[in-house]
Amino acid sequence: MTTRALLVTASVLGENGQSTALAKHFQTRAAAREGVEVTQRDVVANALPHLDIAELGAWQTPAQERSEEQQVLAARSDELLTELRANDVLVIAVPMYNLGVPSQLKAWFDRVLRAGETFRYTENGPQGLVEGKRAVILAARGGMYAGTDMDSQTPHLKSMLGLMGITDVDVVYAEGLNMGEATREAALKEAFQAIDQLVEAL
Template identity: 65%
Template sequence: MAVRNILLVTASILGEHGQSRALAAHFKAQLEQRDDVQLTERDVVTLDLPHLDGEEMRSWMTDPAERDAHQHDLAARSDTLIEELLAHDLIVLAVPLYNLGIPSQLKAWFDRVLRAGKTFRYTENGPVGLVEGKRALILAARGGQYAGTALDTQTGHVNSLLGLMGIQDTDWIYAEGLNMGEALRDRAMGEARQAVTHYVTERL
């Protein structure tokens, strides 16, 4: 699938000091050589999305013609983010590992783009994704070394969240052991940057 539009989602509470943000910056730098793609950036931390609650979910279930002004504003959070996601071919998630999970800000984003009737639907055989023709790249930055172990609950979780929408074509680039000494950190980030460069030159 040809990639023309890329959505880069960052989720580091450390801002420019985050290692996942550094990987995102390297990804952006590699795109500077390309004039055939368009990049949109979305920092879910600055979106300041609240935790999803029943009132907001009920706004989705209310016919648009019957929503009051407050319900319209609540539903617009999800509508806008879904429209943005659907407008892009490749979804790049720069994801730090916080307490063995994804940042709560990223979960709040997923809670708005994962919406029954919009990005997936329920059937007698279970949920079916409605988002077609998309790919995902996850840039995972971690203080410890977890990939392939029982403590890596993040990889399966993110794959399941994307898969629920129908995004099954996913690639992961890990930078691990970043808090386990300077030498290991530098090696891991160097290898991750090389993997990002290879992805941009060979997969896009």
């Protein structure tokens, strides 16, 4: 049985990003593990525009009634939804920018968090429609934030995933990466070991 993982990367530093290092380690370990296939989507290299009313309107227009422009706009989200649904595990390699997620990653979430597609509203609140998937967050931070009030990133990511119905979420932190070489090396070593364990469990 093959496990399919969608790896979403979001570093504006590209190959030099610390979150990219975490993503690469995941890819290397996954490639060595039989039965695991990884698809990568770099939301910086293939950036999406901010969501606007024209694109939102395209989603809300029945497919058979969409104009040519609306078909193009709706296809952005449809492609990402197809990709998400085709995979069993969602892996998000995310740096922390100003205590939040990169805007490019938020633009990706804005396309996959669609009412009627990945969640629906009910009398008891929103209900996730993405079932049977799990997520892994690979978080790279320059300082030490996990478990503190300043870590608004982790609950935000978990809330967005939970809205879709993905509640089985593991988080690997690599923190203090800008707090000296020794701290950085120790944090990356610990994070790499945690990634190894997660890949073995796929």
